[in-house]
Amino acid sequence: xxxxxxxxxxxxxxxxxxxxxxxxxxxxxxxxxRALGMTREQVVAEAKAAHIRGRGGAGFDCGTKWxxxxxxxxxxxxxxxxxxxxxPGTFKDRTIMEMNPHALIEGCIIGxxxxxxxxxxxxxxxxxxxxxxxxxxxxxxxxxxxxxxERPFGQSWAMQVYVHTGAGAYICGExxxxxxxxxxxxxxxxxxxxxxxxxxxxxxxTTVNNVETxxxxxxxxxxxxxxxxxxxxxxxxxxxxxxxxxxxxxxxRPGVYEAAVGLTLRExxxxxGGGILDDRPLLGVIPGGSSCPIMLEEExxxxxGDERFAPYNGKSVLDLPMGVDTYRRTGNMLGTCCAxxxxxxxxxxxxxxxxARFYRHESCGQCTPCREGCGWIERLFDKxxxxxxxxxxxxxxxxxxxxxMGNTICAFGDGAATPMxxxxxxxxxxxxxxxxxxxAERNARRAALGxxxxxxxxxxxxx
Amino acid sequence: xxxxxxxxxxxxxxxxxxxxxxxxxxxxxALHFCQDANENWVSPEVIQFVAERLSLPTAHVLxxxxxxxxxxxxxxxxxxxxxxxxxxxxxxGSEEILAHCEKRLGVHAGGTTQNGRITLRTxxxxxxxxxxxxMQVDKDYYENLTIEQVDQILDRLMQEA
Ligand SMILES: Cc1cc2nc3c(=O)[nH]c(=O)nc-3n(C[C@H](O)[C@H](O)[C@H](O)COP(=O)(O)O)c2cc1C
Ligand code: SF4
Ligand code: FES
Numbered sequence: 001x002x003x004x005x006x007x008x009x010x011x012x013x014x015x016x017x018x019x020x021x022x023x024x025x026x027x028x029x030x031x032x033x034r035a036l037g038m039t040r041e042q043v044v045a046e047a048k049a050a051h052i053r054g055r056g057g058a059g060f061d062c063g064t065k066w067x068x069x070x071x072x073x074x075x076x077x078x079x080x081x082x083x084x085x086x087x088p089g090t091f092k093d094r095t096i097m098e099m100n101p102h103a104l105i106e107g108c109i110i111g112x113x114x115x116x117x118x119x120x121x122x123x124x125x126x127x128x129x130x131x132x133x134x135x136x137x138x139x140x141x142x143x144x145x146x147x148x149x150e151r152p153f154g155q156s157w158a159m160q161v162y163v164h165t166g167a168g169a170y171i172c173g174e175x176x177x178x179x180x181x182x183x184x185x186x187x188x189x190x191x192x193x194x195x196x197x198x199x200x201x202x203x204x205x206t207t208v209n210n211v212e213t214x215x216x217x218x219x220x221x222x223x224x225x226x227x228x229x230x231x232x233x234x235x236x237x238x239x240x241x242x243x244x245x246x247x248x249x250x251x252x253r254p255g256v257y258e259a260a261v262g263l264t265l266r267e268x269x270x271x272x273g274g275g276i277l278d279d280r281p282l283l284g285v286i287p288g289g290s291s292c293p294i295m296l297e298e299e300x301x302x303x304x305g306d307e308r309f310a311p312y313n314g315k316s317v318l319d320l321p322m323g324v325d326t327y328r329r330t331g332n333m334l335g336t337c338c339a340x341x342x343x344x345x346x347x348x349x350x351x352x353x354x355x356a357r358f359y360r361h362e363s364c365g366q367c368t369p370c371r372e373g374c375g376w377i378e379r380l381f382d383k384x385x386x387x388x389x390x391x392x393x394x395x396x397x398x399x400x401x402x403x404x405m406g407n408t409i410c411a412f413g414d415g416a417a418t419p420m421x422x423x424x425x426x427x428x429x430x431x432x433x434x435x436x437x438x439x440a441e442r443n444a445r446r447a448a449l450g451x452x453x454x455x456x457x458x459x460x461x462x463x
Numbered sequence: 464x465x466x467x468x469x470x471x472x473x474x475x476x477x478x479x480x481x482x483x484x485x486x487x488x489x490x491x492x493a494l495h496f497c498q499d500a501n502e503n504w505v506s507p508e509v510i511q512f513v514a515e516r517l518s519l520p521t522a523h524v525l526x527x528x529x530x531x532x533x534x535x536x537x538x539x540x541x542x543x544x545x546x547x548x549x550x551x552x553x554x555x556g557s558e559e560i561l562a563h564c565e566k567r568l569g570v571h572a573g574g575t576t577q578n579g580r581i582t583l584r585t586x587x588x589x590x591x592x593x594x595x596x597x598m599q600v601d602k603d604y605y606e607n608l609t610i611e612q613v614d615q616i617l618d619r620l621m622q623e624a
Contacts, residue, residue, distance in 0.1 A: 076484070085590040086587075086588060086590065087588070088549045088550055088551065088587070088588040088592070089550065089551050089588070089592050090588075090590065090592070091590045091591055091592045091593050093590070094590045094591070125590070126495065126533050127533075127586075127589050127590075127599060128590065129602040129603075130604075162482045164482075164488075164491075164492065165491065165492060165495060166491065166531070167491050167494070167495065167531030167532070167533040167534055168531050168532035168533035169530065169531050169532065170587065170588075181491065182488060183487060183488050184487035184488045184489065184490030184491060184517075184519075184527065185487075185490075185523075185527065186526055186527055186530035187530060187531070188530075202484050202485065202488070246592070246593055247593070248551040248554075248592035248593045248595060249550070249551050249554040249555070249592075249595075250554055254592070254593040254594070254595070255593045256593060286550075290549075290550060290588075338592070340550055340551050340554070340592070342554065346554065351550060351553075351554075354548075354549065354550050354553050355549075355550055358549055358550075358587050358588070361587060362587065
């Protein structure tokens with residue numbers, strides 16, 4: 001269901017909309033003030049009532065994650081905001097940092113208080129220089145007003161926010177790699193457990209949240225958790241509120257749009273995105289960052305034994321409301337809600353090859369199945385495109401992918417293998433066409449060269 | 464030649480250290496800061512400097528430098544140009560943009576023009592997919608690019624004083 005909202009995006013595109021004056025004028029920092037006047041338990045309960053599913057991709061309920069933090073004791077706690085935004089196709093967090101940075105800073109105060117932290121680190125990928133500048137600007141403004149510092153709003157909850165930067169590594173978006181990187185190490189993911197809530201930044205209890213998850217908190221405390229959750233068409237499924245949706249690739253109006261949770265892909269592509277570029281048919285859509293398997297319009301929703309899915313059964317997946325569980329239950333993955341749209345001018349084999357290169361390049365290399373498997377898949381797709389692969393090799397992709405899945409330290413492995421498998425499964429004829437054409441060309445060359453020694457050596461070279 | 468910071472830079476360096484509960488955490492920001500102050504590269508002297516100032520083994524700092532793609536272990540051109548080539552940009556013509564840059568500058572991706580002005584690179588998704596194709600020039604993003612705009616940008620970088 002399409003319902004546009006403006007909780008985060010009201011000042012998008014307004015000159016100076018990122019400064020503290022307009023933010024405060026429209027009620028900014030009142031939510032942080034209100035939260036600091038509540039008990040920590042009340043703050044967590046309010047967040048739970050809002051049913052904010054983590055906006056970083058995994059979709060874990062934010063209030064529940066906060067409740068895993070141990071009560072404050074002698075150890076410092078930390079809030080770490082994941083602003084590494086590197087998942088291909090995803091470009092929503094950047095808009096918050098550039099055009100509404102105070103929502104994130106205010107959210108940090110609320111989140112830090114909820115988990116017993118006095119410091120928040122915002123880990124921004126290095127390339128986002130404007131984001132970093134806007135965030136530092138917002139931090140300085142908030143310090144001057146006394147919203148950050150020793151006694152925010154006169155309450156005895158000292159609070160600091162810092163911007164930290166990475167140095168170009170997609171894997172640092174994985175929360176434990178991010179923590180290592182924050183500590184000044186190589187950005188290699190850690191084995192879990194222990195989870196960050198027990199042993200996080202600097203060995204201390206830590207919560208890692210996505211930019212948007214934190215930036216929406218001022219809204220939650222302004223309209224009330226339950227009321228905000230009910231903005232969503234999926235409130236009953238525990239997936240509340242409104243969020244940012246991105247759409248890129250082959251649409252007429254690519255960009256970031258804010259709407260209530262429960263929007264469908266069809267609405268995102270046609271109503272918000274303006275329809276398919278050049279009015280061509282849709283080849284497929286990757287719903288929320290490249291780690292999500294590609295979806296085709298002809299795929300039909302079919303969930304048995306759950307009343308709540310009855311309205312969607314028999315419909316195209318494009319008409320299924322975009323929610324964490326609606327997608328999970330139908331074998332899809334919601335991810336970051338930033339969709340990549342491909343029209344039928346795209347060669348799906350070349351698209352898969354593009355992403356295979358990305359994953360091979362970005363694997364941190366700690367786990368053999370991931371390091372070797374991503375390299376193998378990239379080389380295979382290169383061979384397919386060059387017309388040098390055999391059907392047997394193409395079939396091996398299933399084996400290689402299943403060797404990766406479930407056998408690695410972090411979720412990168414699955415995030416690389418599942419979309420590759422989806423491409424090969426859903427576009428099998430196109431992959432086979434490359435293989436067949438390559439074989440035919442080799443045979444023709446062999447026949448033309450005859451069977452002399454010279455011919456044989458050339459033919460084996462071509463193989 | 465040993466690497467050092469001037470007085471103003473020293474104060475900023477101290478500011479960075481003050482943000483963290485220990486010195487190691489300043490490693491990446493410190494390397495960025497010194498790289499910026501050292502014509503955009505992390506020389507062996509910079510590694511030595513950061514290791515000493517943060518009381519870290521040189522091997523640790525070197526390990527960090529080699530993990531991250533944005534630390535240059537060789538001096539790049541005066542300007543760095545990154546063309547994003549991941550899927551959303553590829554769907555919107557990044558291959559042509561890259562090929563055009565290579566032709567105009569007479570270098571392959573990864574190379575530096577003969578006059579030392581521009582290092583051309585490829586990048587993976589820079590979180591600007593909705594304004595593809597795009598490229599990053601030093602610290603700025605250029606989005607919704609056309610070949611004509613690319614030419615204007617490259618001309619400026621090649622000619623400006
Ligand atoms: C390979 C990989 C990359 C990730 N990149 C990001 C990212 O760029 N931004 C982000 O918020 N979460 C990213 N995540 C998810 C984080 O690990 C983590 O789940 C998230 O930051 C938690 O925040 P949330 O609960 O508010 O969504 C990534 C996960 C993996 C496995
Ligand atoms: S799964 Fe891949 S990215 Fe994750 S830790 Fe293992 S090698 Fe590194
Ligand atoms: S794919 Fe180029 S910015 Fe995302």
